[in-house]
Amino acid sequence: MDDSTVDVDVLVIGSGVAGLSAALSAREAGAERVVVLEAERVVGGSTRLSTGIVMGAGSRAQSRAGVEDDADAYYNDYMNANEWRLPGGVVRAMTAASGETLDWIEDHGVRYHPGLVRGGSENTPRCVAVVGGGEGLVAALHRAARDAGVDIVLDQRVTRLLVRDERVCGVAVGDQVITADAVVVASGGIGASRERLEQCFPEQMAEAGSWHWYIGSDGARGDHLAFAEQVGADITGVVGLRLLHPGFAQTLESYIPGWQVLVDREGRRFVDESAPYGILDRALGAHGGRAFFVFDRQAVDEELTGTSAYRQTYPEDPDRRSPNWNPAMIAEQVEAGRIARGDTVEEVATALGIDPVALSDTVRHYNEGADRGVDRWGKGPAYLRPLLHPPFHGAEVRLATLCWTGTGLRIDDRARVLDGRGDVVPGLWAAGESSGGPMGEVYVGSGGSIANGAIFGRIAGREAARARPR
Ligand SMILES: Cc1cc2nc3c(=O)[nH]c(=O)nc-3n(C[C@H](O)[C@H](O)[C@H](O)COP(=O)(O)OP(=O)(O)OC[C@H]3O[C@@H](n4cnc5c(N)ncnc54)[C@H](O)[C@@H]3O)c2cc1C
Incomplete structure (x- = not known):
């Protein structure tokens, strides 16, 4: 030309x-x-x-x-x-x-x-x-x-x-x-x-x-x-990058609070939940892109009042609080049937369609580790909070938020x-x-x-x- x-x-x-x-x-x-x-x-x-x-x-x-x-x-x-x-x-x-x-x-x-x-x-x-x-x-x-x-x-x-x-x-x-x-x-x-x-x-x-x-x-x-x-x-x-999302409101939560306990459909953990989102994407992707968070009442109370449990801090929003895992949203989603709630871990497992024995074993091992500050999946002590205080909760999460x-x-x-x-x-x-x-x-x-x-x-x-x- x-x-x-x-x-x-x-x-x-x-x-x-x-x-x-x-x-x-x-x-x-x-x-x-x-x-x-x-x-x-x-x-x-x-x-x-x-x-x-x-x-x-x-x-x-x-x-x-x-x-x-x-x-x-x-x-x-x-x-x-x-x-x-x-x-x-x-x-x-x-x-x-x-x-x-x-x-x-x-x-x-x-x-x-x-x-x-x-x-x-x-x-x-x-x-x-x-x-x-x-x-x-x-x-x-x-x-x-x-x-x-x-x-x-x-x-x-x-x-x-x-x-x-x-x-x-x-x-x-x-x-x-x-x-x-x-x-x-x-x-x-x-x-x-x-x-x-x-x-x-x-x-x-x-x-x-x-x-x-x-x-x-x-x-x-x-x-x-x-x-x-x-x-x-x-x-x-x-x-590209997919983030874990609970299917509630469309709110962006890149990192998840480190205290969450993530289990697959068999009720077993498979990753350090505080890991960076790129790692969680890969880890959950290997488990079919769907899993469940399990947590107790105290974790939610502390999320509201304690220091942020996000592993990453970002200077424009240093005190960021979870838009999904807070009392108001949890109450709303329990009502909507998207979060299962029960007095025992087994009850929550049954509501989520997970084997209750497997989930209860997982939580028992997690709690034993948390007592000693040691986790089988290597999660740091700062994020290890035993699940002891009912009501217990569980919700499905998927790799559903597509970022790029x-x-x-x-x-x-x-x-x-x-x-x-x-x-x-x-x-x-x-x-x-x-x-x-x-x-x-x-x-x-x-x-x-x-x-x-x-x-x-x-x-x-x-x-x-x-x-x-x-
Ligand atoms: C909420 C959010 C937070 C993110 N945070 C980060 C972060 O902190 N750090 C990070 O590294 N990444 C982050 N990402 C990802 C990152 O922002 C993007 O991957 C990156 O900016 C993409 O840059 P790009 O120039 O390739 O595309 P874009 O920024 O999307 O630009 C492409 C442009 O091309 C235009 N276009 C498309 N087709 C045509 C056409 N046929 N003719 C003319 N124009 C066209 C589009 O309209 C668009 O304006 C984030 C993404 C999102 C959504």
Whole structure:
């Protein structure tokens, strides 16, 4: 294509963290005409709705907090959590650029709370919490992109890619065509499309049943999957992060109170209930995505009056209380028949359809451990509260809250989109939820998804700016 005839140098689809980072970085790498097309009437996608925790190793924020860390440690944690089943080169690129990307975000006007947050089970804290959460993050990146001369056009849903001579050379929004030297797909996930979810993850959708609840942006309709079909891009990835949900009101509770006792359908425990949500997702997924919480009256009383039993603290809401496991909600849900209540554990078990003997054995062992401050599943003493005080309660929980999805166009370490044979699709890059490869079956912790979007967005923008069709 003759360069002078193209409308823009780099065209970015989507204005979440991946798209804004790609656009900014394309400008910084010398692209003159950079345009972001956003399907919705508001900038920011799921990023805007997020908590705004971002993960990275070797950042200035870590230095300020006196924490020593490096990309190798992050890489090893990441790969170990995912049993080394991920494309190591892509994860290597992500972890290597993570610290500098946290600095880069800060350099563009995003402010971090002092100190660090633990995202998951990492020994070294490596997450920052953005002041103002996801809105704060998007507002600053949006401003920086505009100041850098990026055009952001809302209400423009890209309907297809333009392809000429086997190279992606622009996009179409309905009948309107925009030609470009390079296109970056940063259009988010598939969570808002029930059809796409059923198609990609029928088993997980069946497990959640009518309790399924997607909490991300309406714009996440999986349009990238259609783009992939158009150019033969390989699709890869994971369902994403699912949180345990009791099917009460649609309230978000990422971590569960550590005092909960979680048993499978046989009435047996299978995990440390205080584990990070990414681990609980994986552990419960291996048990069919459905299980039961069992607790006594005292646990609920203490949740109301004692210190928070959440393992993760978040600076914008340090005294967070459980929206589900509090006296008012419990009374309401007992009334509605969603929580079973009884004078004995066996009574509760019978009401839940669990073997009463098995559940009573489980609770007895749990209580014996709690007395000694030792738990068979390794839960820390701070969360071990014996179940002694009737009435006892039990409720079903499912992996039903879908936070983000990780199924998209397979990328390499330079965010280039690959086809089914592993070859690069010329002219096309992808980042964030609409890409596939960096995210594993185990979500390593809070901050992992925004980091993925920012890091590969940056890489994609830079690479796209430098690539000129020959
Ligand atoms: C409540 C909540 C809390 C979260 N908290 C955290 C957290 O603290 N840390 C973390 O790491 N992750 C968190 N996540 C996940 C994280 O926010 C997202 O995975 C991440 O921000 C996705 O970024 P993205 O740029 O890939 O997609 P998005 O931010 O969703 O942006 C994609 C954009 O593309 C647009 N788009 C879609 N199709 C088209 C099209 N055809 N044409 C044009 N535009 C299109 C969409 O409208 C959207 O605006 C959270 C998610 C939620 C919902």
